Structure formats: structure tokens, C-alpha cells
Amino acid sequence: MRNKKKAQVEIVGLLIIVILVVIVVSLVMKFKVSEKPRQIQKDYMHDQMSTSFLLTLLRSNTQCSGEITFEEAFQNCANHQSISCPDHSDVCDYLNESIKGILNQTLNVWEIGYKFMIGHHNFDYPFNFENSFDPNLVAGTSPYQISMWPQPSSIIMNLSISR
């Protein structure tokens, strides 16, 4: 009778050890599985993308008279629209079409979601570009202002990139 009880106690002890081991192993498994590998390349690309894209775009030269830069073309669009651009009625139309073309050959091809807004109260229409790659998931946003000095206003640009 005493021997039987002793054996029962031993079995309970073993059971507790087994349960503890199972709990520890499942906890380790859970942490290992939920640990996502770092995506350095994607993170870098998305962090840099909005800033690099905006700066590269604004520094690029257009085909408008005097080969002015995109930054100067935006200032002109918001001001008096005095310059002429090939195959377009005015500089704002030219900008709209050119940016659309650039986005189609870059962010759309790379399958990166974006929302690009450029606004100024003098614009005939707001510049709004976005694609269907879930723009709600914002990975990087670059707000940028183009000064309209000596006028006390500025053109506001905002490019949001999603993952």
C-alpha cells in the first residue's frame, strides 16, 4: 500500500516536470516564430524613397523654355504661368503629365504604394497622385515647401510611401 502511494507521488512529480518542460519549449517556440527577420533593404529603400524622390524630382530640369527645374516650374505654375512648355497649353498641365509619367515608370513599376499631393491656393487644380497599393500603410512621409518669396506663401508638397 505504502509502495503504491510512493509510486503515485513519483508519477505526479514526473508529470509536473514534463508539463514545465512543455511550457518552456512552447514559449521559446512562440517567441522564435513571432520574431520577424529584419528587412534592412526594404526598410532602407522605403525610408529613403520619399525624400530621394522629391529632391531628385525638384532638381530635375524640364523641357519648358529655359530648361527650368521642376521647382521653378511649380513656382511659375503658382504665379503667372508665363513660360511655355512643349505639347502643353500651360506649365501646370505639363507638370501634371510629366509627374504622372515619372510615377508610372518608377513607383508603379516597383510596386510601391504612394500618395503625392502638391498644393497652393493659386493652382487651377490640386495635384493629386496616388496608386492602389494600399496608401494607408505609411512607411515614410516627406513634407516639403517651395518658397514663393517675395510672396508670403509657399507650395506644400507631401509624398507618402507605403510598404
Added chain:
Amino acid sequence: MKNKKAQIQITENIGIIVVIIFILIFGFIFYSKVREGSIKDKAREYSELEVVKATQMISNLPELGCSRNTLADMGCLDKFKLEAFIELNLTKDYYDYYRSIFGKSTVIIKEVFPSNETSYVIYNNTYDKDVNYNSLYIPINLYNPVNNTLSFSYMQIIKYTNIIE
């Protein structure tokens, strides 16, 4: 009677040893699988770091970068320097030097605006067999010193890795 008890105890001990060996083998297999996964992740991380490093280096290579008014321009590559670089055809000496920087990758510079017809492959070193690859894109300006203009372009780095997924 005593002999039988001893036999039972030996069988019990053998049983325990077998169970322990089984648990150890199972644990070792499990551990090696987990380690294999983490080593693959680390290898992928290092490979991605190499791409990012290569991107930074290309943008800052004096033999490719553009300078305007005697000042080095950031995020900009000189069109003529690129063409001269390609004409070098990376003979052995140069190839070894750039291979130490870029490793197994392909570097492409593509012009987007105003013209999208120009594309330069400035470095190409691939594996002979089919391997995994991933691309990194960075927008940059391409400088034309003749008419002093910048075009909208991008740099694409394709990094090849033979890590089996």
C-alpha cells in the same frame, strides 16, 4: 525471486535510457532546425546590408559623381563619367577592385525623364547558375555637363544570393 526483480529494474533502466536518448535526438533536431533558420536570416541580413552599402558607395564614387561649380553634388551621377566608366570595360585590375565593393550584383542606371531611352549597366557580376536575387531602387539625378541639365533617373542594384529559401 530476487533475480526477477533485478531483471525488471534493468529493463526499467534501459527504458529510461532509451526515452532520454529519444528526447535528446528530438531536441538536437529541433535545435539544429532553429539554428539553420536563424543562420539563413543572418545571411540574408548581411546580404541586404551589402546592397545598402553598395548603394551608398556608388553615389559617392568620385569617378561617377557629378560636380557643379567645383562642388561635389549629392545624389547625382555624371552622364559622361558613366559612359567613360563603361568604356573601360572593367579589365581584370578594375574588375577585381569593383568586385570587392559590389560583389555578386548588377548595377543599372536608368534615365526616366525627359527621355527614357538611356540605360547604363555599369557593373555586372552574376552566378553561372540560377540564384535568388532582390532589387533596390534609389532615385538619382543624371547630369549632362554639355547643356548643364539634370534628368530624373534611378539606380537599380540587383543583388544575387545563393541562400536556399
